[in-house]
Amino acid sequence: MIDFSAAEIAELTNGRLSAGTDPATRIDVALIATDSRDAAPGGTYVAKAGEHADGHDFIAAAFAAGAVLALAEREVPMPAGPAGADDAGTCFPAVVVVDAVLAMGVLAAEVVRRIRAHSALTVIGITGSAGKTTTKDLLTGILTPLGATMAPVGSYNGEVGVPLTVFRAVEATRYLIIEMGATKVGQISYLSGIVHPDIGVVLCVGSAHAGEFGSIDNIALAKGELVAALPANGTAILNYDDSRVRAMAARAAASVTWFSSADRDNTVQDNSVQARNVRTTGGHPEFDLSFPGEPGVHSVTSRLLGLHHVTNLLAAATAAHAAGAAPADIAASLSTQGPVSRYRMERTDRPDGVTVINDAYNANPESMRAALRTLAELGEGGSRRTWAVLGEMLELGEDSVLEHDAVGRVAVRLNISRLVVVGAAARAMHVGAVMEGSWGEESMFVADADAAYAVLERELAPGDVVLVKSSNGAGLRFLGDRLLGDRPLGDRIALPTSGAPTHPHLQTPGERTQQP
CATH class of the missing domain: 3.40.1190.10 (Mur-like, catalytic domain)
Structure with missing residues (x-):
């Protein structure tokens, strides 16, 4: 175990102890949490004012879960209550710093x-x-x-x-x-x-x-x-x-x-x-x-x-x-070794003979092409019908439309049986496929993941192979789960707003835990 006292933390970070904080309080660094729901007895909660939520609003919840110290950017008074009325106005024990992430x-x-x-x-x-x-x-x-x-x-x-x-x-x-x-x-x-x-x-x-x-x-x-x-x-x-x-x-x-x-x-x-x-x-x-x-x-x-x-x-x-x-x-x-982390070319064979490949943790033009090539190979020379269910590739800048268009054309060149493009931001994939020569219902555009699910639920047949791929923020990984019965039928799938944090308690945009 590696631990620090509150005084050591304050000295290392050029911080100060909030009023009433015991400088001898020791914390195990393994119990440091940035989400109040992950706070553990004897642990430390990191509070940070973020774009979508202010972690200081959850300090009380973290201490209720057993945290004994906060790493925060301002003092937070304890609330009055039946068990803590005497503490009303006293601040939660904390090391106060300029920037909690730094x-x-x-x-x-x-x-x-x-x-x-x-x-x-x-x-x-x-x-x-x-x-x-x-x-x-x-x-x-x-x-x-x-x-x-x-x-x-x-x-x-x-x-x-x-x-x-x-x-x-x-x-x-x-x-x-x-x-x-x-x-x-x-x-x-x-x-x-x-x-x-x-x-x-x-x-x-x-x-x-x-x-x-x-x-x-x-x-x-x-x-x-x-x-x-x-x-x-x-x-x-x-x-x-x-x-x-x-x-x-x-x-x-x-x-x-x-x-x-x-x-x-x-x-x-x-x-x-x-x-x-x-x-x-x-x-x-x-x-x-x-x-x-x-x-x-x-x-x-x-x-x-x-x-x-x-x-x-x-x-x-x-x-x-x-x-x-x-x-x-x-x-x-x-x-x-097989796959460990989820949503990365994650293959599941359903009992009805449909194969689902959920690769919707991340997406860029290069990984889209690679996934489509694998899908084409799994089609076994046309003996299995292949479906590419594709959503937006985020953060491509001014080349976004061209890159989405190019992916749609690649799907046609690889003879993917059906292309389902999900979401307005990805629509250029469908346009590219049509311009490349896709006809009839080989390529279709749908507004959201629920509409895509409706198409797949209606038309998938034993032996089909389905690739679900998009950037993480586009949320199609949940569509992949739903195709496996991991989400109840009728449970609507909302495509999240780009950049919104998964947990409101996390203190920085995109958690600041995961970067490209």
């Missing part, structure tokens, strides 16, 4: 420092426009047998999510895996300053969230901050097959190890982890895995769905090898 980062940095002082900790940072969570899950599976491993819950990768991941680590932690997302230049540098990664993995640079960054070049600049942050004795793990990632080697003081799914000349082969003879069977990637300086090749047959996962499999293999895992163990682990 204070979380300071505490997380101190946690990492303390762990390093007691054990041989290896911190591995992972970034990229897509694939971070899958790569994190795979790497966790490989490293856990080698030592105590801590990794993010779900896709926690932002200014709140990274500290929350660090807070769950203990002094015996051997491997700390950190996802790093960003919505602007400078954020990954900030996160790197908290955890000081020893190994940095960059997966890819895509056009997702170009609207927020301003350009794909700015996305590359932001992702490359992880490489620039690595120490000289660290290791940068870079995707050789992505030209923008390849260029990041120039920013590295650390040594560089490449990974690649294409055969390369000997100069690159000398320092690259490679997947050769890449193919798929039933949509599952298979390849021969080789490591620089290691004899022989190792067969990998993945349980993940989609050829695009080769990048994630290779990245996890390369990072694990840099962290000390043996090649044979890496290949064996990759061949046994």
Whole structure:
């Protein structure tokens, strides 16, 4: 257990104790919560004034659940009540700081420092426009047998999510895996300053969230901050097959190890982890895995769905090898691991013979094309009818209409049997499909997820394969659940407003736990 006293927290964060707060109060950092509903006895609640809710309004609820300290930006008086009338006007015990989220980062940095002082900790940072969570899950599976491993819950990768991941680590932690997302230049540098990664993995640079960054070049600049942050004795793990990632080697003081799914000349082969003879069977990637300086090749047959996962499999293999895992163990682990995090090419075969693939956690033009290619393959040459139920790709900026249009055209070129485009913001997909030559009801536009569900409920037949894909904020993952009976019939599915937080108690837009 790693703990702090209230006085230590105030000193580290340049904060002050609210009136009446006992400076000797000790808190376990594993019990720090940013949602009052997650507050635990003896824990600390972080209150932050956000865009959609003010966390200070939930301090009383957190203390009612057992919290003993708040990390807040102002004092909050205790309410009068039958049991607390004498305390009316007294403030809840708190460390008051200028910015609660930045204070979380300071505490997380101190946690990492303390762990390093007691054990041989290896911190591995992972970034990229897509694939971070899958790569994190795979790497966790490989490293856990080698030592105590801590990794993010779900896709926690932002200014709140990274500290929350660090807070769950203990002094015996051997491997700390950190996802790093960003919505602007400078954020990954900030996160790197908290955890000081020893190994940095960059997966890819895509056009997702170009609207927020301003350009794909700015996305590359932001992702490359992880490489620039690595120490000289660290290791940068870079995707050789992505030209923008390849260029990041120039920013590295650390040594560089490449990974690649294409055969390369000997100069690159000398320092690259490679997947050769890449193919798929039933949509599952298979390849021969080789490591620089290691004899022989190792067969990998993945349980993940989609050829695009080769990048994630290779990245996890390369990072694990840099962290000390043996090649044979890496290949064996990759061949046994299936999906861990939800809504990422999540395949379920219904009793009636319909296959549902729910890939609606995230979406960008590159991942849309990859998912459609997998859907086409699962159609088994036309023997199974394929359905692509697609929603909006968020944050594409001025290219949004063109990119949606292009996805609709790709669906036609891949001979997807039926395209159902959901929501006005995605309508250009339907227009693109029609312009590409879709006829009749091969492509249709519907206003919302309820209308899509009505179509599918009426027309799906045994043997059909359904892909449900959209950005997380478009909410189609819930349609995928409903197709499996996980939501009651007649339970309307509302498409959430872009950027609205899932939990009103969370203190910052989009939770600030998850970034692109």
